[in-house]
Amino acid sequence: MTEQHLLTQRTARFYTIGLPSDAVTDLWLVCHGYGQLARYFLRHFAPLDNGRTVIVAPEAFSRFYLDGFSGRVGATWMTKEDRLAEIDDQAAYLNLLLQTQLQQLPAHVRVTIVGFSQGGATVSRWLASGAAPVHRLILWAASFPEDIDFTSGKAAFTNLPVAIVYGTQDEFITPESLLKKQQLMADLSINPRIYTFEGSHTLHAETLLKVGAEL
Template sequence: MSTIKEHLVSYQSTNSYSTLHKLSATTENVWIVFHGIGYLSRYFIRLFNHLDSDKNYIIAPQAPSKYYKGEDYRKVGSSWLTKENTAIDKQNVLAYVDAIIEHENIPEDKNLIVLGYSQGVSIASRWVTSRKTKCDSLLFVSGGFPKELGKEDVAFLENQTRIIHILGEKDPYFNIEKIDQEKDRLIQLMPTIEFRTHDGGHELNPESLQDIL
């Protein structure tokens, strides 16, 4: 009878990420933006092109797992995590984000804005809470907050971080009951959280970010 075993190995890995505009003396805000499933960072980051290039510097990490989209195998998408080996993959992704932050060496006098869109919400929130990242704003766009995170994980954000949840009114992935349940849970965890909507669907609407700064 054959015996199947799974084993773990560690190795060094290399991954890309994208930036928009320049980090300079005039930069006021540094954005770290996590894309949703199916995106590549170089395309997702274009959604922030409307931000003032003198005042805003945008960093878009790239999800490591890539795959072909559609039946013609021409377009490439990516994914952060799946239900397979989630705990291990999560630690790999968080270590990758840490490497980006170390490489960028962001000055402490800049406003730090962390944004997660769709699947990227899970990475943005896990990175911020696990590293106790002191950010000025934390934005959740069209995505769910990880179930394993509790009030003790987000308590350090209170009174120092503006937390905003943004959802499209026509988002097909959320119904009213789910939205209300999620709001109730988030209010229990983060009482100061703000809820916003836009008239679109499951998308990052640039206009909904206009008054964040």
Template sequence: MNNQIKNITYKSSNTYETLNSLTKDTKRIWIVFHGIGFLSRFFLKYFNELPENENYIIAPQAPSKYYLNGEYKHVGASWLTKENTEQEKTNLFNYLDAVLANEDIPKSCEFIMFGFSQGVSIAMRYLTHSKLQCNKLVLYAGGIPTELTKNDFEYLNNTEIISILGNSDEYLTPERLTEEKNKLVKLFGENVRYINFNGGHEVKKEIINNLVK
């Protein structure tokens, strides 16, 4: 047998969801990356208590959808796996470039990059690709890709880096916590604000709401 891996290029499409309207009164634009098992429309519910007229939220949709819990009822999605990662990253970046081009974000608004769980790695990798300037980079209960370096983020000017973790997150052992904090320090030095809360691997609306107070 002589198996061969072959690549083809073809057109594809994907959805994304937004919350609120982009108007002259908008103060902040968020791009929010959901965790594994989410769909973008359900992830947006965590942002629905932010002041509607001041916040416009863009939620990209992870492309790989699947049925959750081995049942053919509820659908979730995943951003990347260890299979063919580099090619999938390129596909993702092309999709995210198209999302932002479609939105035509005004430079006058504060810009917030937000990643939860698996979405943390996507937010950070996309920043290294796009070189987007953002006012806040929010890293919520997710792992930092090992390939990233301090040089990848030196272009960020006056960006507030915020790390959010639950003190009983089932995915973060003490060893993993130490590892992730060391990565943060390596990338951003002391320029990190740490927010800890009582809870597990979950999104807290009150924490999101407080990010803009």
């Protein structure tokens, strides 16, 4: 048996808040976590809607029923199956999405990337390719992936402001996992700013605005 691959076109779905105009100063591209859908995830970023910001939420290609064979649907960026092809497809998807948005916006616009939970690993792998013009990275309740290519990926994070944000009651964040994440980032010469809030595995409007203003 021989495994083979065929490159095909896919229809990607994404949602936006804000309209492109000459007044826009900021573009946020925000990636959801496991089992979420982009239209619901994007609602958490409504506090950023100030007339000068466009927020774009891409949705992962793979959708599935969250419970059984019907009902609520979620999406996932990848599984362990055929993961290298999935990573390449994600990078192509996010690069194209970012390019199409930047073509509609002023040349000086600041680009902020947010990865929540599983979306954090997704955007980290994407940025490690070095192809995206990004000014800030926010990893929210997210693990920095251990499989980052340290040879080519290091340059992509050089001088890139990075924030790690998590809730103090987040069941997925332990002192051990946080220390491991920080060590991985140190290997890439990343010195992140760390923000916490009282809460669990979720976003937090007040903290979101604070990180956006300070990072």
